[in-house]
């Protein structure tokens with residue numbers, strides 16, 4: 001328990017090295033002890049994620065997310081889930097997501113315009129990417145109402161995130177309805193967040209649709225005329241924000257950090273960007289041709305997966321690599337460890353985008369790389385996140401050379417992989 005609390009990322013790596021691909025952790029004080037089964041192999045991850053029965057999102061993390069952010073696509077299950085995915089999937093086709101590319105690029109250019117200021121010759125990439133993805137997500141979700149929602153989100157999400165983590169990690173949690181200061185703070189933050197979303201949704205429903213994601217959610221229907229209720233729309237909005245913004249920020253900031261530390265890779269990416277774009281602003285039509293930039297992002301997500309762990313509860317006994325995982329256990333998959341597994345990756349700590357060159361991926365098991373999860377519950381925003389990151393990295397490298405100031409980054413595993421302190425980088429206009 002102490003090792004997991006102190007440094008979960010190192011503890012999981014050590015567990016695989018010392019004990020193999022399936023490891024049982026026994027954590028918590030006597031009497032409250034919990035068993036967690038960690039599965040580190042690509043084959044094990046596939047066995048767990050690719051199936052639609054036998055595993056549920058009912059572990060302590062998902063219970064806390066559900067309580068605070070509702071029953072949206074990330075947390076819902078069974079018939080609710082099938083129905084939501086059926087209604088929402090059409091909003092995330094490549095054609096639909098491409099409609100957001102202009103908003104993504106406008107926000108990147110807005111950020112770059114501020115870097116022109118001489119005070120911005122050294123920037124904190126971590127901060128800049130978090131703000132950028134936040135602004136993009138708010139505009140894509142809420143269109144014109146993004147400023148109002150953004151202020152509330154800025155205030156409430158950190159309170160709710162910290163509360164959720166504390167409870168998810170605690171061996172024993174105080175009931176949520178006890179009037180403790182922490183419970184009261186979280187209830188007030190949740191109320192404020194729900195109120196602003198509900199108000200925007202009400203106004204939008206009365207005024208008619210807009211082209212933002214909220215408008216599309218309100219209009220989404222299937223051939224039977226089924227629609228999401230306003231409450232369900234609110235839950236989706238919250239979940240998209242929760243699942244879509246910090247994840248993309250993490251991918252982009254690590255890609256930039258690794259490029260800043262690796263000048264030859266940066267030069268190769270820049271050559272491609274110059275060849276594909278010339279002096280033109282990047283747009284959606286360039287995505288497929290920015291192949292090397294895509295490889296850089298995939299490799300950054302291998303080394304620094306935004307979701308370093310994925311949890312479930314088993315509902316039936318299952319055997320993985322000769323080990324029995326009993327029904328009712330908490331199961332833990334770790335992109336962080338599998339992405340460094342020596343069976344699939346040579347020199348796993350080295351940043352080498354060539355691992356993702358065309359043809360290279362065919363030799364690896366399908367789940368050796370799974371930053372977006374997999375199977376029926378795979379990330380619905382995979383293309384959205386990739387498009388946003390590729391456009392952002394390309395627009396930045398087109399204008400600036402990057403030089404790392406902070407060469408080491410302190411990592412912390414919260415719900416997502418996060419960094420402590422700034423990631424400073426010198427930006428030199430080209």
Ligand code: HEM
Nearest residue numbers: 074243244247248251306307371372373377379381384385
């Ligand atoms: C680089 C960016 C992203 C990464 C690394 C990422 C990662 C993930 C992962 C690992 C899962 C699976 C969780 C599990 O199985 O327990 C997931 C699910 C999900 N993600 Fe993403 N995500 C990204 C971007 C986005 C974006 C941009 C959105 C929405 C706008 C989004 C919305 C969702 C939703 C709704 C789910 C639940 C899907 C379902 O269960 O059907 N994600 N994401």
